[in-house]
Amino acid sequence: MEERSLKIYADKTFFTKITNTITKMLIPTKIGINGMLISMKRNNVMKAFENYESADQEREDRKAILSKKYEDAYSLYLEAIDKYIMDSIYKKVKNDTATDFEKQALSKYYEVIHIKEAEYLEYKYAKQKYLLNLDYETVKELGKVKLAEKYNEFYLSKVDTLYKGILKHFSIKLADNLTYQNKEEIYEKIFINLEEYIENILPLKMEKDQDDTYKEILEEYEKFERYSIGKLDQNETIEKRMALLAMSRKLFTHSLPLVVAEQCYIKLLKDVRSLIIDTRVIKKQEKAYSLLIKLIEDYNVKLLSTKIYWDKPEAKEAYKVFWEKYKELEKIKNTDYLSYMKQKEILFIKSDLKEVRTNELRYEKIIKFYKKKLVELGAIRELKNSYVSNNKYIKGVNNGKKTVEA
Numbered sequence: 001m002e003e004r005s006l007k008i009y010a011d012k013t014f015f016t017k018i019t020n021t022i023t024k025m026l027i028p029t030k031i032g033i034n035g036m037l038i039s040m041k042r043n044n045v046m047k048a049f050e051n052y053e054s055a056d057q058e059r060e061d062r063k064a065i066l067s068k069k070y071e072d073a074y075s076l077y078l079e080a081i082d083k084y085i086m087d088s089i090y091k092k093v094k095n096d097t098a099t100d101f102e103k104q105a106l107s108k109y110y111e112v113i114h115i116k117e118a119e120y121l122e123y124k125y126a127k128q129k130y131l132l133n134l135d136y137e138t139v140k141e142l143g144k145v146k147l148a149e150k151y152n153e154f155y156l157s158k159v160d161t162l163y164k165g166i167l168k169h170f171s172i173k174l175a176d177n178l179t180y181q182n183k184e185e186i187y188e189k190i191f192i193n194l195e196e197y198i199e200n201i202l203p204l205k206m207e208k209d210q211d212d213t214y215k216e217i218l219e220e221y222e223k224f225e226r227y228s229i230g231k232l233d234q235n236e237t238i239e240k241r242m243a244l245l246a247m248s249r250k251l252f253t254h255s256l257p258l259v260v261a262e263q264c265y266i267k268l269l270k271d272v273r274s275l276i277i278d279t280r281v282i283k284k285q286e287k288a289y290s291l292l293i294k295l296i297e298d299y300n301v302k303l304l305s306t307k308i309y310w311d312k313p314e315a316k317e318a319y320k321v322f323w324e325k326y327k328e329l330e331k332i333k334n335t336d337y338l339s340y341m342k343q344k345e346i347l348f349i350k351s352d353l354k355e356v357r358t359n360e361l362r363y364e365k366i367i368k369f370y371k372k373k374l375v376e377l378g379a380i381r382e383l384k385n386s387y388v389s390n391n392k393y394i395k396g397v398n399n400g401k402k403t404v405e406a
Helices: 012-026 031-055 061-096 098-114 121-143 144-174 180-209 212-214 218-226 236-251 258-278 282-306 311-330 336-358 364-375
Strands: 380-384 386-389 394-397 403-404
Touching: 012 144, 031 061, 031 121, 031 144, 061 098, 061 121, 098 121, 098 403, 121 144, 121 218, 144 180, 180 218, 180 236, 180 258, 212 218, 212 236, 218 236, 236 258, 258 282, 258 364, 282 311, 282 336, 311 403, 336 364, 364 380
Parallel strands: none
Antiparallel strands: 380 403, 386 394
């Protein structure tokens, strides 16, 4: 060949095809190596879960062995999904061949990874939730009914445990000596996780089980659904969170204890008070005020009425007085509804007025607003704060006015 000076031309198209084929095998897709690996690990963990769930409760030694096998299979399963993200989705995004779903999946993945250094426990829960949700979507796309049914048993059990775990973690954190800003962040995370659970997990559980618990929260769930579509204003966001808290009292009794739910209600009360005094438009202010009345009722009826342990005995006694008045009002609800609504409004505003008076400087504006409302309702009278001394007019404080009980 050299003697004859022959030239060799490589078939570039042929070699490109071979290279692309090998790349597809080595860069996993849903039907590639990692997809097959995930499928295998998924089958293993579902089988281990079945064995663990059906184990004889009396045989503790056997249950412990199956529990260990289940946890090991679960760890390997999550590792396979994690590897799929880094080997496949990452490379697709880098090469600009990823779908919108894959781009969002990688973005969410790095959001979770970002909290690892600062909040390791939160990261552990968040990453597991993320990986499980990613594969749950994959199983749905496969369209295999039997696989989906079998997988849902495992998925719902595990993800339910994870949400309870992360809410318990936040509840414990609130007991620490945190700054105001840090507490606000924890409250926000609690509401975000509650919303995720109610929106994505609860419908699956309600479809699977006809538990009495779900029947009890149906009314609140329907309220929540009304605020699940479209952009919400501040009023609607608070109403949505009221529904979340009401449902949490049934769904997360232990992982989100009453003392934490109480703090969340107090946070919402502060938000509504701020909304009232910051709003310049009368119509919006009245809307926020109506929401405040609903929230005070929710807080007192759905939470405080179930409270057993009180830090301050005087607070408990004060609530007993409030509760007796509230129960008395309930008696006239069906016979004189207008009077019932008016008296209930007065009771609620007077009750909240006592709360905010513990820090008058901070709540000066809302105190004035409450007094104005009580005057309009005829619960208190407004008198000029002045008197005559030696034929001279003496002007008092508070813009020359004071309020007294009607």
